[in-house]
Amino acid sequence: MSDTSLITHLRHIDVAMPNFAEQRRFYTELWGLTESHGDTGVSFLAAEGSPEQYVVRLREDAHKRTDLIAFGAADVADVDTLAARLMAQGVRLVHEPRAIDTPGGGYAVRFFDNEGRVVEVSADVAPRRHRTIEARESVPVRLSHVLMNSPTPEATVAWYIKYLGFRLSDTLCVGGRGEIMWFLRCNTIHHSFGIVRGPHAAFHHASFELRGVDEFMRGTGRMRRMGIERLWGPGRHRAGDNSFSYFLDRAGNTVEYTTELEVLDEDTWHPHLYDLRDPANADQWGTANEMDEFIAAKSHNDVAPGLFVAPPM
Structure with a gap:
């Protein structure tokens, strides 16, 4: 390839x-x-x-x-x-x-x-008429990235690199327990796709970019006031340097508000391996609730039905 x-x-x-x-x-x-x-x-x-x-x-x-x-x-x-x-x-x-x-x-x-x-x-998809998001307007600007759970993450990461030309930006590990998350890019944005070690193949999360940190915090606050189940955040990741607030949608899928995802220099970038035993690698701000195995398990999601079965449309 x-x-x-x-x-x-x-x-x-x-x-x-x-x-x-x-x-x-x-x-x-x-x-x-x-x-x-x-x-x-x-x-x-x-x-x-x-x-x-x-x-x-x-x-x-x-x-x-x-x-x-x-x-x-x-x-x-x-x-x-x-x-x-x-x-x-x-x-x-x-x-x-x-x-x-x-x-x-x-x-x-x-x-x-x-x-x-x-x-x-x-x-050759016709573009949609869109608009500039105004200050303090806490609606998504774009879809930022999507991550998937995999029981064979090393093989899946290698597949996307080999066949689709993705590049590895950064990897997360937990000490001697090994690597658990891989961030992949197809352009200069730190990641648009990623793979998470999980018990089965499933949707992990979809992330939506907001205009800036103020709009991100307003959106986070709106979700909390409305009683939407919050998983983790607000905080700021090390890998990608982006803010994060994770919630569950009505079907139990994890969705994220984010902003300021890092843009890389392809000529100088070298992937990092960040160890999550250092809490600053998960959340540089130190503002998010502590991540634990029970919160993480909600993003493992349900076992994906229909693998190797095409959707009806």
Whole structure:
């Protein structure tokens, strides 16, 4: 596989759940996303500051599952090149490159990763009219990053580096217990994707970028006042140097407000290994509640159904 990544950025995360109406209300009325398109049992949710047609797709289903993770490519030729490389390497496709009929259209290939998650890479998607987020406006600017749990994280990290051209930014460990979290990038942003050591393959968390620290704190406070279950934060991570506040959505998925995620110099950056036994590596500010195994377990999420099974849309 070429060392050159054909992936440019993260587009959206698509999830399904039985309590669709409740989830839709959470993300639009509380979390701050805007429904850009919708139909019976499906909702496409945009971030006001992002040109992406949507950053979250909700779909009603009898079972909770992650439908797919979507990334962008520069043009249709890159989608074709990536698909050809994947097929030559024996990666199983969901479908070959073709026109897609989701909002904004475009041209995409879908395939399974090594653990059976569905990944989409698309190009030529029409941008959405978006706007500048104003001071003190605590709604997401964009989807920042998505992390996934894996029972075989070393192999999964290696797969995304080998086949999709991701680069390792930093790794977290816990002393002699070994490495537990890997942050991967496809551009100069510290991470848009990552893998967490977990008991099973599942969604770990999705993070949404706010305008600045003031807007981040206002959003954090709004969630707390509304009684949304808080897992961890507010604080500031060492890896990525970003602020964090983690909550649970109505289906038990972990979602994060963040801001100021680090932008790297590709020519000089070298990955770090941060040991979480030093509390400053988890939270530089020292303001967050203490992380423990019970809080962490909530982000392990439910066992992902439908691995190596394509979503219905």
